[in-house]
Every structure is written in structure tokens, then in C-alpha cells.
Amino acid sequence: MGVTGIGGFFFRAHDPEMLGAWYAEHLGVGSGTGGPWQTAAGPLVFAPFPATSDYFPEDRGFMLNFRVDDLDALSARLTAAGIDVVTNPDWDMPGVGRFARIHDPEGNPIELWQPD
Template structure:
């Protein structure tokens, strides 16, 4: 196979510069111009879902899922910034890890995923 990973995530935004700044300030994703975001190696799912999925709002075609290393610290920082985050213990399992969800300023759903610690 010729594909070695995800090369970029591109989507429309009403305020691209403002949204890019929000992602960088609160999640550390992206940056200025076309400088690539150097992400850590790790698992990435490519998962088309049924058209009627209830995992994210019906009016949205996609949801971003970011792999994180310290979900609690990230959630504390988001709370300090006044960003609403949803958690649900039912989402978390020892096999899959821990999850939290929030929306960016344009209503795009973001899922934060802390993979399980491997023994």
C-alpha cells in the first residue's frame, strides 16, 4: 500500500483564520501558515459510519477525533477557557480508553480520546 498516514484535514469554515487560532490555542493543533503539525505516532481509525449515526449532529458530515495523552489536564485547561465539554462514563472502557466531546466555535464536533495504557 502506498498510503502511510493522514496528510491533512481540510474543511470549510466561516472564519478560517479564527478557527485555526482556536484549534491551536486550545488543542495545540495546527499553527501558522502551511507549517505541518508534527503529531506523535500512534493508532488512527478510518471509520465511515452509517448515514443515520447519532454519534454526532445530523447536520454534520464528520467528527474529528484527537488522540491525547493526559485527558484530565486537557479538560482542566478547556474548563478554564470556558469551553463546554461532555463526558460520559459509558463511553469509557479499559479496552478502548477514555473519551470527551466538545464543539469548536463553528459547531463542529470534536472527540478527545485517551487510549488505554498498555501494560
């Protein structure tokens, strides 16, 4: 027997309550209080990156990647809420999917991925 999935993602925040509420409101992640939420089954990539990678900001040790089912609708909703959504056609990969990036209020990078 081995690992069967990720049971949680825990990270430090300057204002955990505010940040939990932001994730719940804008991305539907968690309950806003750190409670569990049920996720849809699907692919999950676990990939350490080289320390010199420019895939996400050098001053951050991680980047969250969330699978989404409608990147355009979510991007429009986030933009309407004043959240900067960055897209780049070079990030999109046929057979893999489309991508966009945002940052949470504490500057943590988040990649949104709509699988093909």
C-alpha cells in the same frame, strides 16, 4: 505501495483564521495558519459511519477525534477557557480508553480520546 498515513484534514470554515487560531490555542493543533505539525505515532481509526448514526450530530458530516495524553488536564484547561467539555462514563471502554467531547466555535464536533 499504498497509503502510509493521513497527510492533512481540510474543511470549510466561515472564519478560517479565527478557527485556526482557536485550534492552535486550545488544542495545540497546527500553527494557527494551517501549517503542519508533527504528531505522535499511534493508532488512527478511519471509519465511515451510517448516515443515520447518532454518534455525532446529524447535521455534521464529520467528527474529529484527537488522541490526547492527559484527558483530565486538557478538560480542566478547556473548561477554564469557557469551553463546554462533555463526558459520559458509557463512552469509556476498558482496553480502548476514555473519551470527552467538545465543539469548536463553528459547532464542529470534536472527540478527545485518551487511549488506555
